[in-house]
Amino acid sequence: MAPIRRIVFINQATGYLTIDIVNAFAGYFNEVVLITGSVRVQDTPLDQGVRIVKIARYDRGSNFKKMISWMVASFQIFFLLGLRYNKYDKFFFTVPPTAYLMAKCFRGRFSILVFDLYPDALRANGFRDDGLLSRIWGRCNRKVFLNAHMIYTLSDHMKAGIGRYASGRDVRVIPNWSAFSHLKPIPKENNELLMKDGLQGKFIIQYSGNIGVTHNVETLIEVAGTLQDEADIVFQIIGRGDRINEIARRINDNGLTNCILFQFRDDSELYESLCEADIAVIILDDKTPDISIPSKVYNIMSAGLPVLAIASPDSGVGDMVRSHCIGEVFDKSNITGMSQFIRELRRDSKKRSFYSSRSLEASGLFTSKNAGIYLSSYVATD
Helix, strand or coil, X not given: CCCXXXXXXXXXCECHHHHHHHHHHHCCCCEEEEEECCECCCCXXXXXXXXXXXXXXXXXXXXXXXXXXXXXXXXXXXHHHHHCXXXXXXXXXXXXXXXXXXXXXXXXXXXXXXXXXXXXXXXXXXXXXXXXXXXXXXXXXXXXXXXXXXXXXXXXXXXXXXXXXXXXXXXXXXXCCCCCCCCCCCCHHHCHHHHHCCCCCCEEEEEEEECCCCCCHHHHHHHHHHCCCCCCEEEEEEEECCCHHHHHHHHHHCCCCCEEEEECCXXXXXXXXXCCCCEEEEECCCCCCCCCCCCHHHHHHHCCCCEEEECCCCCHHHHHHHHCCCEEEECCCCHHHHHHHHHHHHHCHHHHHHHHHHHHHHHCCCCCCHHHHHHHHHHCCC
C-alpha cells in the first residue's frame, strides 16, 4: 500500500506564483494544506482540494506594521506546525522571513523557496552585515539551509547569496513567470484604461509597484525633471507603500507637470495598465543586488515592453535585461543616460520595436510550466 503523502505550504501572502506551485503539488500529494494570510487570485484559482488555514495578513504599510504582521504570523505558524502539521512535509516561502528559521523545531522534512534572501534584504532598512541580529540570523540560515530537503531560488545571483551561508549546498534555480503569459499585448488604440486616464498620444514612462525604502523613485523623478520640455513624454507612477506621500510632495515641490501619480491598480486592470506604457521602469536598490528579482519583470516582458532598469549592473535584474536584450541598465547616478535612452526610444521606432519583440520572445521562457519543475525536482529525490 502506497504511503499517504501530506504537505503543508507556508506563505503569508499568497499570489499567483504560490497558487501555481501549490496546484502542481495538489495533483501528487494526498493532502495539501496552505497556511496563509491572504490568497490573491489573478488568473488560475487555487485547487479546490487544498485546505486553507488562515493566519495574520501581511501588512504592506509602514516598516513597523510590516514587522508586527511578520511577528504575529510567525507565532501562529509555530503553533500550527507544532500542534497540527508536525509530521507533514513542510514547504516554506520567505514571507514571513522568520518562519523558515523554525523549520528544525519540527518533525518531517522541510524545503524552502527563497523569494527574498534575509537578512540581506534588510540592508536598505539600516541592517548592518556585522550587527548582532545579522550575525545570529546568518548562523540560523546556515543551520537551516544545510538541513533542508530542497532549497529553491529564482536566479544564479540569489543562489550565490545563499551559498554565502551554506557553501556547497545544492540549490535549485527556477525562474518566476508572468501572471499574464497567456495574454497578448493590447494595442494603445484599443486600451480603454489609457483613454480613461487621458493619456492618448503620450509617450509613457511607467513605474508600477511598491514605493518603499528599497525603491528609489526619486531617481525617476529627477529624470522627469530633465524632460519637462518634451510635451509628449509623461511619467506614470503607479504604486503603494509607506513613501508614496513623500513622492507626491517631491513631484509637487518640483512642479513636475509631466509626472502623474496613480493609485495601485486592481488586479483586473493590471495587464491593461502595463499595456499603456511605452517604456517600463524597474528599480532595485543597489545595496541589495542579489537578494531578489521582482516578479514585475516577468509581467513587463509578457506585455512586450522595453525596460529601463535602475539597478546595479551586477544585479540579477541587470543580467536579465542585458542577456535577453530587452532594454538598458543604468546606475542611479546616470540621469543623463536615462534621459537620452528615453528620447532615443521615442524617436527611433525601430529600436523600440526591437526591444519590444525581444521582451515578448523572452516572456515565452517564463511561463507557469515552471511550477511543474518544483514538483518534478521534489519527488525526484524520494
